Amino acid sequence: KAGVTQTPRYLIKTRGQQVTLSCSPISGHRSVSWYQQTPGQGLQFLFEYFSETQRNKGNFPGRFSGRQFSNSRSEMNVSTLELGDSALYLCASSSLAQGPYEQYFGPGTRLTVT
Amino acid sequence: GQQVMQIPQYQHVQEGEDFTTYCNSSTTLSNIQWYKQRPGGHPVFLIQLVKSGEVKKQKRLTFQFGEAKKNSSLHITATQTTDVGTYFCAGLRNNNDMRFGAGTRLTVKP
Numbered sequence: 001k002a003g004v005t006q007t008p009r010y011l012i013k014t015r016g017q018q019v020t021l022s023c024s025p026i027s028g029h030r031s032v033s034w035y036q037q038t039p040g041q042g043l044q045f046l047f048e049y050f051s052e053t054q055r056n057k058g059n060f061p062g063r064f065s066g067r068q069f070s071n072s073r074s075e076m077n078v079s080t081l082e083l084g085d086s087a088l089y090l091c092a093s094s095s096l097a098q099g100p101y102e103q104y105f106g107p108g109t110r111l112t113v114t
Numbered sequence: 115g116q117q118v119m120q121i122p123q124y125q126h127v128q129e130g131e132d133f134t135t136y137c138n139s140s141t142t143l144s145n146i147q148w149y150k151q152r153p154g155g156h157p158v159f160l161i162q163l164v165k166s167g168e169v170k171k172q173k174r175l176t177f178q179f180g181e182a183k184k185n186s187s188l189h190i191t192a193t194q195t196t197d198v199g200t201y202f203c204a205g206l207r208n209n210n211d212m213r214f215g216a217g218t219r220l221t222v223k224p
Contacts, residue, residue, distance in 0.1 A: 043216075045212065
């Protein structure tokens with residue numbers, strides 16, 4: 001099985017712009033979670049989608065949003081980018097059939113905001 | 115902020131020494147998972163603990179889940195340079211809500 005894929009791998013944006021990141025989960029996985037990873041804050045949970053519905057949400061401002069499509073692929077969007085949004089954005093997929101929440105992570109998208 | 119506290123933040127050991135990282139939650143967890151992230155890589159699932167007081171071993175790694183299901187530890191015996199990386203715990207607060215610890219970065223001097 002192919003692993004979790006994320007595109008793009010690297011992205012440079014300027015403040016005020018918006019960005020969309022994409023995640024394709026492992027085939028058959030219906031849960032997709034998004035995390036922000038920074039050196040100072042570790043892994044911060046953004047949100048989780050299951051069957052096209054947002055099931056959980058972390059403590060991030062409304063500028064961060066996401067969605068999931070019927071094929072389980074997911075996108076996250078960040079509007080009005082700030083310098084502090086520079087981070088590695090990881091998505092992880094999970095199949096509840098394998099037991100709760102063993103997550104498989106993608107390689108991440110490294111976002112730099114200048 | 116972090117809702118699962120993990121200590122220490124950094125640990126530097128001589129090869130052959132032991133290493134332990136600890137996680138604590140203010141709330142009871144349904145289960146706890148451990149992940150390892152190598153430098154430049156992404157987190158990789160190691161193990162999941164579900165039962166109160168559970169202990170699991172993977173070669174030189176020993177994982178424990180506290181009796182109250184609020185804390186957990188990962189112990190590595192006789193570290194090797196291949197153990198280098200950041201170890202994260204992740205606590206599941208209910209069926210859908212998972213929170214990661216800040217991670218412990220382990221470096222091993224040969």
